[in-house]
Amino acid sequence: xxxxxxxxxxxxxxxxxxxxxxxxxxxxxxxxxxxxxxxxxxxxxxxxxxxxxxxxxxxxxxxxxxxxxxxxxxxxxxxxxxxxxxxxxxxxxxxxxxxxxxxxxxxxxxxxxxxxxxxxxxxxxxxxxxxxxxxxxxxxxxxxxxxxxxxxxxxxxxxxxxxxxxxx
Amino acid sequence: xxxxxxxxxxxxxxxxxxxxxxxxxxxxxxxxxxxxxxxxxxxxxxxxxxxxxxxxxxxxxxxxxxxxxxxxxxxxxxxxxxxxxxxxxxxxxxxxxxxxxxxxxxxxxxxxxxxxxxxxxxxxxxxxxxxxxxxxxxxxxxxxxxxxxxxxxxxxxxxxxxxxxxxx
Numbered sequence: 408x409x410x411x412x413x414x415x416x417x418x419x420x421x422x423x424x425x426x427x428x429x430x431x432x433x434x435x436x437x438x439x440x441x442x443x444x445x446x447x448x449x450x451x452x453x454x455x456x457x458x459x460x461x462x463x464x465x466x467x468x469x470x471x472x473x474x475x476x477x478x479x480x481x482x483x484x485x486x487x488x489x490x491x492x493x494x495x496x497x498x499x500x501x502x503x504x505x506x507x508x509x510x511x512x513x514x515x516x517x518x519x520x521x522x523x524x525x526x527x528x529x530x531x532x533x534x535x536x537x538x539x540x541x542x543x544x545x546x547x548x549x550x551x552x553x554x555x556x557x558x559x560x561x562x563x564x565x566x567x568x569x570x571x572x573x574x575x
Numbered sequence: 576x577x578x579x580x581x582x583x584x585x586x587x588x589x590x591x592x593x594x595x596x597x598x599x600x601x602x603x604x605x606x607x608x609x610x611x612x613x614x615x616x617x618x619x620x621x622x623x624x625x626x627x628x629x630x631x632x633x634x635x636x637x638x639x640x641x642x643x644x645x646x647x648x649x650x651x652x653x654x655x656x657x658x659x660x661x662x663x664x665x666x667x668x669x670x671x672x673x674x675x676x677x678x679x680x681x682x683x684x685x686x687x688x689x690x691x692x693x694x695x696x697x698x699x700x701x702x703x704x705x706x707x708x709x710x711x712x713x714x715x716x717x718x719x720x721x722x723x724x725x726x727x728x729x730x731x732x733x734x735x736x737x738x739x740x741x742x743x
Contacts, residue, residue, distance in 0.1 A: 411736060414735065502689065505685070506686060506689070509682060510682035510685070514674055514678035517674050517720075518674060520721070520725065524724070524729060560693060564692075567579075568578060
């Protein structure tokens, strides 16, 4: 038998590790983009959001009495499949990266939806509110990636047709 | 210089390979689910949709005069990062699988949005309509996965708290 509180604590640790990955990936994306500067402001603001989210998750774990000094050694049970995205997002092809971002933001949003539910069942309304707020930020980022797909593809193809560097 | 038609053809091949993976993953998920039979009807109907999508993509490629006999050897340039999901979805934990599904459906929907755009630029309105139709099916499936997150998490935690098998 596992209590809802135990699951909540384990999933918060996973989310913390997930945001650590998100930070690395966003930083790499921002550094590599060359011909698509219009995407930079939103990517940079989400990087700042991501850092704040990690801190908020640490406060949630502290509220549960969890030791946050061992966070870096988390096993990422729930987010173990991030390796695939890591790999995808470490490439330099803007369209491939954007597809992977679309998927990654949805993965994050869905993780927080599960966390909101777990926090409510565990009787932790404050943690539920924090996770709901982060979920809304991830949904908003996912919506932005979605809205970028068409203009980005157009620009990419036009650059390719003109014989210009299009991939990054 | 690469023409929009060349990119369109390459991406249609990637989408075809992606749907092949989707078919394998959905079949495996359907087979493994034990304690969540309420999810089976939607998973099964999406499996049928997926098979029809592959055939529709083959017709699009034929329309472009592409040789479809070599489709199985496709390099999946755009979808190379599917290995991560493959791995994630081959596990037997229902919540992990559902998170991966949420991400995968969004990846698929985003791929078709790019394809719609590429087909229009390549002057192929019929292929654009086909890809838009498939995109709508993927968006609908992504919405369903999203709507499942809360009831699924609740049921999972309740089973865990009762000491019952919850993971599959």
